Amino acid sequence: MRESMPLLLVEALDPSDREATHRHIESCAACAEEWAACRDTWKLMGELPVVEVPARVRQQFLSQVLRAPAEGNVVPLHRRREMRWFAQAAAVVLLVGGSYYAGHRASPVVLAPTDAKIVSASPSFSIAETRVLPAADVSPTIEGRPNIDNVQFVDADPRDGQIGLSFDITSHVTVTGSPAEKSMVRLLSYVLASEDRMKPSRSRAIDWVRDTYSAPNNADPEIADAMAKILRNEQHAGVRIRAVETLKTLPSKGDNPRDALIEALRSDPNPAVRIKAVDALAKLAGSGAQLDGTAVDTLRQKAAQDDENLYVRVKAAEALSKIRPQ
């Protein structure tokens, strides 16, 4: 009997079973009680509101799909490992496009349309309009605010010291090179600062950047500035948390990232972000030969702020007790 009740709720029993079930419930106290609980549960579940889809999802979907070729023309470029199959085709690129790039290193090659094409060696795939560029051949100058879509971060082999950034501009482009190369840093900073362009997930992208740029030899202030911008402007708390965690681990620090962390601790509406900011500021405050006075003062204010979330206050107090100049 009880197994039939969910079906009764959605009116999925056939008429004779429905009638028989109702008759039984009316005559059985245990089932009547059970049925009342079922209906109450069903009703309470209806209290969940319908959530609106953010408008940007529609824009992103349409811009992606109306630019993309139909199935059969799509070439997976998400992993460089997967691109090895067209190594032969790449040889054609060198012949067709190599001389073009070699002569235009000083101009923003990546961000301007060119007539260079990759010609597939495989007759079953068309990879026209797909390009792979070494970062060394790309100018670090980004002119204006070019529209970049479908951004993917690639690191096929973490041991080879090379990373890649794949995106659509006038064609599908993958730029590969060392994380320290200025062109790579500029492109990443631009993409990180343009929230709509980071797909499929900004959080995963930020994690990837953190893992890549936490190595001391990859330290770059522009990456830290891009994270600070995300922390200030991003609407998703989960993404802001990732930005704080990244700022905590990046080796290069400056006033701008420090100020962004202080602002987050003072005024971010989400307590989880403020807790993470406590950790990051505590690490930052004690990382130099001298204590960072502003960071320490902000932590003190938080520890003593009556209307602050208790969790944040306790964290700030704990952090203060552990800060020691190195």
Next chain:
Amino acid sequence: MTPSKGREPGEMKHLSDQDLMRIVQAGDYSPASEIYDRYSGRIYNFAFRFLKNAEAAEDATQEVFVKMMRHANQFHGDAKLSTWLFSITANWCRDHLRKADNKAKEAEDVLISLPTPPELAPDRTLERRETEQRVQRALQLLTPEQREAILLSRYQGLSYAEIAQVAGCSEGAVKTRVFRAMETLKKALTGEASGGDRCLNVVR
């Protein structure tokens, strides 16, 4: 991209799902916005409640519709378009849950366990918000299979046969999942635990 073949946006509104998909299958992507407008709300809400994560739900919504367009030829008119879309979404969500690393889960758990900032829902009464949170927490007590089944049944109005198609299981399995989900939810939301005076009557 294949350009629109001179169709007006308003014209799409009068076409059935099957007709829109036939246009896409012919290589014309102009119905993209109409299909999105018809189903994005349901897809997003399902993913949002399934994953309890707004950002992942956005990713799911975008990727599901992109996949739908790119793999339009795999849609056969014998199923509803909504069922097919929910199948893609459920696959995406299951995959997402599998891939979610522990770190991400920890961060989300912190977010969920902390109080919701009042400015996020200024127009809702405290009591209503508490009920919402109770329901959302109760849904997280379910296994992914149970949550998928109950979300599709309660909030999306799919029949058990359609849920079985989405979940790739039998209707009997759906019935069991929904029943078990209801048992858990009932206990969490009303405090009523089944047991005690249990009636073993079978209606036939």
